[in-house]
Amino acid sequence: MTMKNLLALSLLFFCFAIFAKPVAAEPLWEKPYWLKLGHYRPQLSGGFESDVDDTAFFLSPLGKTDPKAEFTATLEEFEQQNKTIICQFPARYQWLKAQVTNDWAALACPELENWRSLINPKAMTLVFPTAYMNSPSSMFGHTLLRIDAKDQTRHKELVAFAVNFAAEPDENDNAALYALKGLIGKYPGNFSLMPYYRKVREYSDIESRDIWEYPLSFSESEVERILWHLWEMQSATFDYYFADENCSYQLLALLQLARDDLDLTSSFSFHAIPSDTVAVLNGQGLLQTPDYRPAFGTKLHHYAKQLTPQELAAAKQLMAGAEFDNSQFTAQRSVAIYEVAYEWLNFNFYDQGLNRDDIAPRLTKLLRKRSQYKIASPLTKPAKPTVSPEQGHGSARVALARSDSKNYGQTTELAYRLAYHDLLDSSAGFIPGAQISFLDINASYTGEHLQLEHLYLIDAMSLAPDNQVFNTWSWNLRLGFDRTAGNTKRVGRSFVEGGYGKSIGDPNSLHAYLLGTIGLNSGDFSDGISPAAGVEGGIIWQLNPAHKFAASGQFQWLANNQQAQRSQAKLSWHWALEKDFALRTEVNYSHWQQADHGVKLALYYYF
Amino acid sequence: MKKLIAVAAISLLPFSNAMADQDIGCGLGSMLFAGKDGKAVKVLGATTNGTSGNQTFGITFGTLGCDGTGTVTSSAKIAQFIDGNMEQLARDMSQGEGETLSTLAEIWGVQDQDKAAFNALAQSQFATVFTSENVTSQTVLENLNSVVASDASLSAYTLS
Numbered sequence: 001m002t003m004k005n006l007l008a009l010s011l012l013f014f015c016f017a018i019f020a021k022p023v024a025a026e027p028l029w030e031k032p033y034w035l036k037l038g039h040y041r042p043q044l045s046g047g048f049e050s051d052v053d054d055t056a057f058f059l060s061p062l063g064k065t066d067p068k069a070e071f072t073a074t075l076e077e078f079e080q081q082n083k084t085i086i087c088q089f090p091a092r093y094q095w096l097k098a099q100v101t102n103d104w105a106a107l108a109c110p111e112l113e114n115w116r117s118l119i120n121p122k123a124m125t126l127v128f129p130t131a132y133m134n135s136p137s138s139m140f141g142h143t144l145l146r147i148d149a150k151d152q153t154r155h156k157e158l159v160a161f162a163v164n165f166a167a168e169p170d171e172n173d174n175a176a177l178y179a180l181k182g183l184i185g186k187y188p189g190n191f192s193l194m195p196y197y198r199k200v201r202e203y204s205d206i207e208s209r210d211i212w213e214y215p216l217s218f219s220e221s222e223v224e225r226i227l228w229h230l231w232e233m234q235s236a237t238f239d240y241y242f243a244d245e246n247c248s249y250q251l252l253a254l255l256q257l258a259r260d261d262l263d264l265t266s267s268f269s270f271h272a273i274p275s276d277t278v279a280v281l282n283g284q285g286l287l288q289t290p291d292y293r294p295a296f297g298t299k300l301h302h303y304a305k306q307l308t309p310q311e312l313a314a315a316k317q318l319m320a321g322a323e324f325d326n327s328q329f330t331a332q333r334s335v336a337i338y339e340v341a342y343e344w345l346n347f348n349f350y351d352q353g354l355n356r357d358d359i360a361p362r363l364t365k366l367l368r369k370r371s372q373y374k375i376a377s378p379l380t381k382p383a384k385p386t387v388s389p390e391q392g393h394g395s396a397r398v399a400l401a402r403s404d405s406k407n408y409g410q411t412t413e414l415a416y417r418l419a420y421h422d423l424l425d426s427s428a429g430f431i432p433g434a435q436i437s438f439l440d441i442n443a444s445y446t447g448e449h450l451q452l453e454h455l456y457l458i459d460a461m462s463l464a465p466d467n468q469v470f471n472t473w474s475w476n477l478r479l480g481f482d483r484t485a486g487n488t489k490r491v492g493r494s495f496v497e498g499g500y501g502k503s504i505g506d507p508n509s510l511h512a513y514l515l516g517t518i519g520l521n522s523g524d525f526s527d528g529i530s531p532a533a534g535v536e537g538g539i540i541w542q543l544n545p546a547h548k549f550a551a552s553g554q555f556q557w558l559a560n561n562q563q564a565q566r567s568q569a570k571l572s573w574h575w576a577l578e579k580d581f582a583l584r585t586e587v588n589y590s591h592w593q594q595a596d597h598g599v600k601l602a603l604y605y606y607f
Numbered sequence: 608m609k610k611l612i613a614v615a616a617i618s619l620l621p622f623s624n625a626m627a628d629q630d631i632g633c634g635l636g637s638m639l640f641a642g643k644d645g646k647a648v649k650v651l652g653a654t655t656n657g658t659s660g661n662q663t664f665g666i667t668f669g670t671l672g673c674d675g676t677g678t679v680t681s682s683a684k685i686a687q688f689i690d691g692n693m694e695q696l697a698r699d700m701s702q703g704e705g706e707t708l709s710t711l712a713e714i715w716g717v718q719d720q721d722k723a724a725f726n727a728l729a730q731s732q733f734a735t736v737f738t739s740e741n742v743t744s745q746t747v748l749e750n751l752n753s754v755v756a757s758d759a760s761l762s763a764y765t766l767s
Contacts, residue, residue: 155709159688197691197710342698349640360640360740367701371733377702 392429405598433507493523703730
């Protein structure tokens with residue numbers, strides 16, 4: 001087909017498009033961009049409501065729930081060329097100026113201009129600090145933005161500006177109150193701007209939160225539009241809900257102002273977690289290849305691996321405040337020892353809250369000694385992981401399974417998990433050795449009746465092994481309902497159980513754990529609550545990124561129960577067919593009132 | 608429902624510490640290793656999609672300077688940078704290289720051809736600049752400025 005034909009054809013389509021929609025000129029206040037400017041969300045009742053909870057953000061008293069009233073009030077101020085209002089709402093002004101016939105003046109606001117020139121914006125980067133190794137709950141992470149300046153070099157990004165959306169908690173609240181208030185939206189949230197190094201320090205100081213930095217594919221003028229709106233957000237306070245109206249959601253609501261037709265939030269109201277922010281932006285093709293900034297703990301672990309046991313012993317001597325016999329080492333290796341000793345002691349200082357009077361002089365001395373060697377650091381830096389978080393599996397999961405058991409025959413099972421990652425799911429893009437499942441539900445169908453097999457409200461495990469540097473405990477926590485082999489049928493129990501113990505090995509290859517557990521059970525098998533204690537353990541072998549094998553088992557003694565012991569064991573094979581599809585095969589054994597064994601084959605889809 | 612689940616989840620998970628620490632002040636008096644109480648892990652912040660007490664600092668909207676005027680001289684910018692990065696700077700200076708030291712050289716205005724000399728000077732004069740663990744960021748800046756001033760090849764970069 002020639003170019004001309006192609007052109008004719010596309011014109012034809014163009015005309016069709018016009019004819020198909022003859023005069024339906026949407027009123028401006030119903031335009032998506034206006035709704036985005038006001039952070040309006042459609043309500044079930046049919047109307048709109050803005051996420052902004054601050055009356056100063058609205059020019060009309062009805063503004064929070066009435067986009068049209070807000071539009072009329074705004075237009076009126078602009079018609080009258082009210083400078084204060086124009087400079088308070090530059091994004092609204094620039095957009096409206098392009099939409100209505102007018103002879104309005106060009107945007108001229110000295111304060112805004114001063115602010116803009118200070119930032120000197122050219123591009124934007126999405127900053128995603130990943131999970132903290134020993135806290136699966138931090139897998140929910142955080143996201144922020146960095147505004148990259150025109151004269152920025154790799155060495156100046158530390159002094160670029162970060163845009164952060166955060167809640168402003170009451171410092172006198174305790175942890176439980178903090179969580180509760182956050183969930184019911186009792187803390188005000190707003191945007192703030194600060195030098196990027198402050199955020200880097202914050203996440204780097206948290207031992208193991210590596211940072212991923214994704215340059216966003218926005219043009220300079222698109223970045224400009226985002227900033228105009230950010231300026232408007234100065235006066236906007238949101239009720240901060242940890243679960244949905246959180247940093248991730250608000251950053252997307254800000255970023256979608258870059259383009260008239262960019263919609264980042266509408267698919268996002270159910271589970272708004274930071275890794276999904278990354279997924280949403282990736283889905284829109286807005287992410288470029290990320291940079292990686294290893295955290296303090298990641299670096300320390302990597303450095304320590306480069307020392308021999310003898311060198312590590314010397315570093316420990318230095319940390320204790322003693323000298324070491326440097327005649328035994330080359331200058332190069334002495335430098336390595338000093339550097340590791342400094343990093344490690346500094347880490348312990350913060351991690352363990354050591355006394356400053358003892359430690360600070362030691363740290364300063366280590367640096368002074370190091371400075372006397374005029375050689376570059378012999379330690380290599382941690383490599384960027386081959387898989388970045390946006391390449392990991394989706395956070396929600398559905399499964400279709402077929403299972404066969406000796407006692408109960410064949411069933412078909414359907415399962416759903418709201419979030420996020422279990423030990424056997426492909427580790428690519430996730431923290432290995434950590435699991436957190438929220439709302440994991442499984443139902444079976446035998447051809448006659450439908451039955452709830454299990455419902456885990458939470459099922460979390462943290463299995464960080466000890467290494468040269470870190471001495472960490474492993475733990476797990478499970479809360480919910482499941483079934484085990486009973487006398488005539490599978491009997492249900494509601495339970496909460498938790499364990500504490502140790503892990504060894506490498507979560508990226510062969511990894512084992514053993515936990516002592518305690519729990520409470522109640523259900524079909526006992527009249528009251530039945531306390532339990534026991535052990536739980538397993539071995540997980542990641543053969544390669546696509547295949548994982550696991551053997552796991554659990555044994556419990558139960559008090560106040562007809563049946564004093566309960567055990568189960570499982571062999572599993574997880575085969576990640578591609579990013580969002582997997583097959584899991586399982587052979588299981590359980591013993592309670594009855595012994596039972598069976599097999600199960602499940603197909604997983606992640607989204 | 609999801610909020611309920613999250614409540615259950617969040618109140619049950621073991622947290623090692625509660626509120627966000629506020630480590631970087633707006634003044635110029637930070638010391639090395641200013642210390643924190645106990646394990647300064649903001650696990651709660653980490654868990655709950657990030658909260659931190661940043662709003663309580665001077666650095667908010669439209670302003671970079673702590674005075675709130677938004678006008679920042681280059682030496683004030685350098686002072687603030689040192690203040691917010693004392694430990695990283697000390698570490699980099701002891702090694703004569705690193706991102707923090709490079710950033711400092713950039714905002715100090717050191718030209719590319721002089722950066723190696725600046726780094727070498729910073730390393731060799733480490734003990735003169737970081738005189739003790741109790742040195743404040745203001746003194747670090749003054750000390751660094753005087754070693755720059757007395758260096759034959761770098762004296763042109765002396766801050767006034």
